[in-house]
Amino acid sequence: MLIPFVALLLAQAPPPTAAEVVEKAPASDWRALDPENTLYLELAAGRVIVELAPEMAPRHVASIKALAREGFFDGLSIYRVQENYVAQGGDADEKRQAGRAKLKAEFALEKSAGVEFTRLADEDGYAPETGWVRGFAAARTSPGGPAWLVHCPGAFAMPRDEDPDSGTTDFYVVIGHAPRHLDRNTTVFGRVVQGIERLSTLPRGTGRLGFYEKPEERHPIRRARVAADLPEAERVALQLMRTDSASFAALVEARRNRREAWFHAQAGHVEVCNVPVPIREKR
Amino acid sequence: MLIPFVALLLAQAPPPTAAEVVEKAPASDWRALDPENTLYLELAAGRVIVELAPEMAPRHVASIKALAREGFFDGLSIYRVQENYVAQGGDADEKRQAGRAKLKAEFALEKSAGVEFTRLADEDGYAPETGWVRGFAAARTSPGGPAWLVHCPGAFAMPRDEDPDSGTTDFYVVIGHAPRHLDRNTTVFGRVVQGIERLSTLPRGTGRLGFYEKPEERHPIRRARVAADLPEAERVALQLMRTDSASFAALVEARRNRREAWFHAQAGHVEVCNVPVPIREKR
Numbered sequence: 001m002l003i004p005f006v007a008l009l010l011a012q013a014p015p016p017t018a019a020e021v022v023e024k025a026p027a028s029d030w031r032a033l034d035p036e037n038t039l040y041l042e043l044a045a046g047r048v049i050v051e052l053a054p055e056m057a058p059r060h061v062a063s064i065k066a067l068a069r070e071g072f073f074d075g076l077s078i079y080r081v082q083e084n085y086v087a088q089g090g091d092a093d094e095k096r097q098a099g100r101a102k103l104k105a106e107f108a109l110e111k112s113a114g115v116e117f118t119r120l121a122d123e124d125g126y127a128p129e130t131g132w133v134r135g136f137a138a139a140r141t142s143p144g145g146p147a148w149l150v151h152c153p154g155a156f157a158m159p160r161d162e163d164p165d166s167g168t169t170d171f172y173v174v175i176g177h178a179p180r181h182l183d184r185n186t187t188v189f190g191r192v193v194q195g196i197e198r199l200s201t202l203p204r205g206t207g208r209l210g211f212y213e214k215p216e217e218r219h220p221i222r223r224a225r226v227a228a229d230l231p232e233a234e235r236v237a238l239q240l241m242r243t244d245s246a247s248f249a250a251l252v253e254a255r256r257n258r259r260e261a262w263f264h265a266q267a268g269h270v271e272v273c274n275v276p277v278p279i280r281e282k283r
Numbered sequence: 284m285l286i287p288f289v290a291l292l293l294a295q296a297p298p299p300t301a302a303e304v305v306e307k308a309p310a311s312d313w314r315a316l317d318p319e320n321t322l323y324l325e326l327a328a329g330r331v332i333v334e335l336a337p338e339m340a341p342r343h344v345a346s347i348k349a350l351a352r353e354g355f356f357d358g359l360s361i362y363r364v365q366e367n368y369v370a371q372g373g374d375a376d377e378k379r380q381a382g383r384a385k386l387k388a389e390f391a392l393e394k395s396a397g398v399e400f401t402r403l404a405d406e407d408g409y410a411p412e413t414g415w416v417r418g419f420a421a422a423r424t425s426p427g428g429p430a431w432l433v434h435c436p437g438a439f440a441m442p443r444d445e446d447p448d449s450g451t452t453d454f455y456v457v458i459g460h461a462p463r464h465l466d467r468n469t470t471v472f473g474r475v476v477q478g479i480e481r482l483s484t485l486p487r488g489t490g491r492l493g494f495y496e497k498p499e500e501r502h503p504i505r506r507a508r509v510a511a512d513l514p515e516a517e518r519v520a521l522q523l524m525r526t527d528s529a530s531f532a533a534l535v536e537a538r539r540n541r542r543e544a545w546f547h548a549q550a551g552h553v554e555v556c557n558v559p560v561p562i563r564e565k566r
Contacts, residue, residue, distance in 0.1 A: 083479065083480045083483065084436050084479075084483070084559075107547075107548070122408055123406070123408055124408070125405055125406055125407070125408070125552040125553075125554060126550055126552050152460070153367050153459060153460050161545075162544050162545050164547055176436060176459070176460070177435070177436050177459070177460050177461055177556055177557065178460055179557070180550060180554075180557070181538070181541055181546075181550040181553075181557070183548070183550070184547075184548040185545075185546055185547055185548050196366065196367075197366045197486075197487045200366065200367070200483070200484075201483075201484045201485065201486060201487065202484065203480075203484060204480045204484065255464070258464055261445050262444075262445050262468075263464075263468055264390075264447055264467075264468055265390070265466070265467040265468050267409055267463060267464040267466070269408040269409050270408075270464075271408060271463075273460055274460065274462070274463070274464070276367075
């Protein structure tokens with residue numbers, strides 16, 4: 001009668017912690033970043049790595065890759081940093097972008113049939129369903145219905161004027177509590193996967209909305225490059241946990257109910273912005 | 284027939300934006316900070332102002348005021364800064380606090396009858412009800428039931444070891460997306476009302492959990508003082524919008540459905556951590 005006893009023991013083994021899930025995830029539950037859809041922002045403070053989301057915002061991704069490839073961002077700056085909100089960069093003086101075509105908004109896909117969507121079971125106040133589209137925090141109205149990327153910390157998106165189709169060359173990154181009210185109001189087309197502290201620690205602008213008041217306060221963008229264009233030795237080989245994997249499902253549960261001995265109360269709930277997708281250097 | 288026409292016009296006047304609500308709030312919808320429950324942390328980077336919550340955590344508030352009054356924090360430091368999470372300060376070397384009594388946890392009030400609680404109508408995944416207790420983001424199980432302060436950006440709380448009653452002298456401040464899983468796991472006993480950028484822009488620690496690895500990386504706390512102990516000329520006279528006021532109710536609605544012309548989609552929802560309580564210098 002040993003086997004039932006062992007089965008009982010196994011059944012009662014405590015669920016893994018988030019650290020244990022990450023440690024034990026098999027190689028098949030990780031994926032490499034695609035260098036063709038990875039942007040390196042080389043700031044004075046160091047490198048910020050952005051994963052782009054061509055599946056969700058193809059026009060915006062094609063545009064920023066073309067801009068990076070022509071050296072558009074080289075010598076421009078981060079020119080707005082607002083506390084608990086966003087850091088914004090690009091063409092502060094709107095000179096270099098003059099005459100360029102505006103980008104038609106990609107706030108949401110009209111249909112998401114065929115888009116791999118890993119649903120989070122927990123309720124969300126802002127959207128009927130949340131989850132992940134290949135690592136990007138996302139939401140949708142229903143299976144196959146409209147879907148969009150949501151504003152979690154690290155979200156990489158296009159600033160605009162009142163006209164929805166007025167975005168051009170710039171970008172902002174969320175550095176504070178998820179501003180979910182921006183969902184479907186701007187085009188999110190990527191997310192920072194490494195180096196966000198190089199944006200979140202920048203001095204806050206003292207102008208309205210966190211704009212720097214003087215040009216000399218701006219933080220230099222030395223270069224922006226598509227990773228695929230760099231020699232392999234200059235790339236960082238990063239792997240992300242696949243959000244459609246069993247390991248990620250276990251991670252979500254480990255974040256919903258924290259099993260570390262330190263916790264005395266379990267939340268019994270988790271929101272999409274409170275499950276950062278694990279990342280590691282390639283093994 | 285002029286009057287009905289005017290009434291129709293008024294009825295169709297657009298609801299105010301958040302900025303309009305703040306601008307038009309009558310004096311009676313503001314309250315001054317109580318200097319006896321206001322802590323000034325004088326960092327090398329400047330002043331951080333913390334409003335304390337004696338109603339929700341009397342032992343912790345009494346303790347930190349006594350510590351500030353004996354000069355306990357003077358010359359100590361911010362010794363941990365973790366990206367998108369917390370900045371933590373106090374007695375990094377645990378020398379000055381040696382022999383001091385541990386504080387019994389105040390994770391939640393067992394009963395909240397008599398506590399002024401302004402309920403937020405919107406659903407919350409982490410708690411049956413959320414809202415505000417005199418300006419502090421809070422939650423409760425039900426009217427009169429257990430109530431606690433929640434971990435929004437700026438929350439000021441007591442770090443601890445595995446033992447719930449192991450907090451002593453230190454503090455942490457939330458500088459990222461609301462870590463609501465910490466609710467009811469630590470004692471939140473205040474919130475930063477001004478100067479949080481002096482914490483959120485500090486370099487992130489490269490050690491585990493964002494601890495600085497070398498003592499020279501720590502950021503100096505020059506002094507901590509109870510505002511009431513300073514001459515009035517050295518105080519900042521701040522006023523907060525009363526969370527039990529009609530203006531605040533209008534503000535919540537203005538954050539739930541943004542009426543600025545820039546917005547094309549209305550969230551139709553807001554969470555307690557996405558309604559910062561307006562603050563201004565005394566008029």
